[in-house]
Amino acid sequence: MSAPHSEQASGRSRGPGRPRQDDISDRVLDAVLALIDADTPVTVNAVVARSGVSRAALYRRWATLPKLVAAALDRGRSPIELPEGGSALETLERIAPQPGDDVLAGYSEARLRQRLRLGLADHAVQREYWESHVSRRRAPVTAELERGRRSGEIRADIDPEIVQDLLAGMYYYQVVVRGEQLQSPEVIARCRAATTLIREAIENRAPRPDRAPHRQR
Amino acid sequence: MSAPHSEQASGRSRGPGRPRQDDISDRVLDAVLALIDADTPVTVNAVVARSGVSRAALYRRWATLPKLVAAALDRGRSPIELPEGGSALETLERIAPQPGDDVLAGYSEARLRQRLRLGLADHAVQREYWESHVSRRRAPVTAELERGRRSGEIRADIDPEIVQDLLAGMYYYQVVVRGEQLQSPEVIARCRAATTLIREAIENRAPRPDRAPHRQR
Numbered sequence: 175m176s177a178p179h180s181e182q183a184s185g186r187s188r189g190p191g192r193p194r195q196d197d198i199s200d201r202v203l204d205a206v207l208a209l210i211d212a213d214t215p216v217t218v219n220a221v222v223a224r225s226g227v228s229r230a231a232l233y234r235r236w237a238t239l240p241k242l243v244a245a246a247l248d249r250g251r252s253p254i255e256l257p258e259g260g261s262a263l264e265t266l267e268r269i270a271p272q273p274g275d276d277v278l279a280g281y282s283e284a285r286l287r288q289r290l291r292l293g294l295a296d297h298a299v300q301r302e303y304w305e306s307h308v309s310r311r312r313a314p315v316t317a318e319l320e321r322g323r324r325s326g327e328i329r330a331d332i333d334p335e336i337v338q339d340l341l342a343g344m345y346y347y348q349v350v351v352r353g354e355q356l357q358s359p360e361v362i363a364r365c366r367a368a369t370t371l372i373r374e375a376i377e378n379r380a381p382r383p384d385r386a387p388h389r390q391r
Numbered sequence: 392m393s394a395p396h397s398e399q400a401s402g403r404s405r406g407p408g409r410p411r412q413d414d415i416s417d418r419v420l421d422a423v424l425a426l427i428d429a430d431t432p433v434t435v436n437a438v439v440a441r442s443g444v445s446r447a448a449l450y451r452r453w454a455t456l457p458k459l460v461a462a463a464l465d466r467g468r469s470p471i472e473l474p475e476g477g478s479a480l481e482t483l484e485r486i487a488p489q490p491g492d493d494v495l496a497g498y499s500e501a502r503l504r505q506r507l508r509l510g511l512a513d514h515a516v517q518r519e520y521w522e523s524h525v526s527r528r529r530a531p532v533t534a535e536l537e538r539g540r541r542s543g544e545i546r547a548d549i550d551p552e553i554v555q556d557l558l559a560g561m562y563y564y565q566v567v568v569r570g571e572q573l574q575s576p577e578v579i580a581r582c583r584a585a586t587t588l589i590r591e592a593i594e595n596r597a598p599r600p601d602r603a604p605h606r607q608r
Contacts, residue, residue: 290567291511294504300570308568336585342568343560350507350567351525351559353517368553375592 201225206246240298247289248307252279262322270369277356312338329378344368418442423463457515464506465524469496479539487586494573549593561585
């Protein structure tokens, strides 16, 4: 659930002295979030009026309004940091939040619920958020699962995308259907148990006597 | 994802001649859905005005407004029908939708998205929906998984609630995060692959030589 602030999507470039472009992006993203928080429809006109940034400058940074809204909603999310060393399966368990962890990595639960609501109401924003933010954020975990497959640690027939859907889906289900708080120790324990179950499911246990013995008989 | 229309929650009683009480419940639930569809806040006054049913009659059927809203949002959802015969693990695979199935069992995708949105905006409605509808709907599947545990078919350490969170979470993730349509053949295939993975994970393969041999050495 923890996730990177996409530099590409927010139009930031890091350099000495924090260039002016940064300030413009910040002002625009602040304006979008302020409109969302005030339950005001996010239109280009409203963003221009509130941020004082020109329409042209705005479109130079974000080609479409859904791209801009998605970037604003992603603000404050941090990248998944994969631990150094260890097997791919160990990585999977290590990145699962533990009791006491900041499950949302700085992102607030209120913002998460708001983002999901806006996505459900506006399919273009939802798809943009998926394509520019969530799917990119998943890439390092996909790579890690692929590494595990190559090393023979993870079953060759496992699809990393399905593994990630299952794991992330577990967390989303707590928020979206159960109406739980992700910080709750009970929820963290439930999600960790799910992670362990998935880990066991994808582990390559071959050569396993109950799979291969028939050839030897 | 398919799910029962809770008779209890909607206040229906089935008998000959379709008693008048039925019509009253229908009128009220219709009124709530009409307000939701018109993006009008659902208040008791608005429901009374629109349905023509008295405040007292309304409160006799639903003790609170969240209970009423949850009942309205659950309208049209049908129960999970467990197939007769077969093992618990087979049941799990059989109830997973196949290509061509009506995944939402009569419920519409638009209503699903709307329900999730309203739940994310109103925690009381969300919790009510979970307690009066979703958690009840899951009960037969929980019982089926328990049956599998008792018969030794499913691992004794498996928690049926976690299995259901994972499976249902997979479907919700498609809608809520990926922004996909549940009817899409690709989505159905992905969710079926996830179900198979979970089935393999919970299957009791003991006595398995790679688990128990140390004692024998």
